[in-house]
Amino acid sequence: MAxxxxxxGLGYGRAIMHAVEMQLMALGIQRMxxxxxxxxxxxxxxLGFSIIGVRYLEVGLPHQSMVxxxxx
Numbered sequence: 001m002a003x004x005x006x007x008x009g010l011g012y013g014r015a016i017m018h019a020v021e022m023q024l025m026a027l028g029i030q031r032m033x034x035x036x037x038x039x040x041x042x043x044x045x046x047l048g049f050s051i052i053g054v055r056y057l058e059v060g061l062p063h064q065s066m067v068x069x070x071x072x
Contacts, residue, residue, distance in 0.1 A: 001016055020032070021068075025072075028072075029070060030072060031067060031069055033052075033065065033066070033068075034049070034065070035063045035065055035066075036063060036066050044068075047068070048068050049066040049067060049068045050067055051066055052067050
């Protein structure tokens with residue numbers, strides 16, 4: 001997921017992630033894992049994601065795997 005740079009800080013990313021989480025909850029899925037660009041790790045951490053593993057390159061950019069448990 002990505003939000004256009006000039007729209008950062010306006011709540012669009014948070015709204016998208018909230019909608020995804022609600023859909024996963026409705027489906028009974030209890031865990032979400034993602035590959036975050038290192039520059040977005042703080043954003044996902046604010047949403048409750050935790051870092052797992054070590055940084056790696058994906059599509060030529062540094063990434064970090066992150067995970068979040070979804071309440072039942």
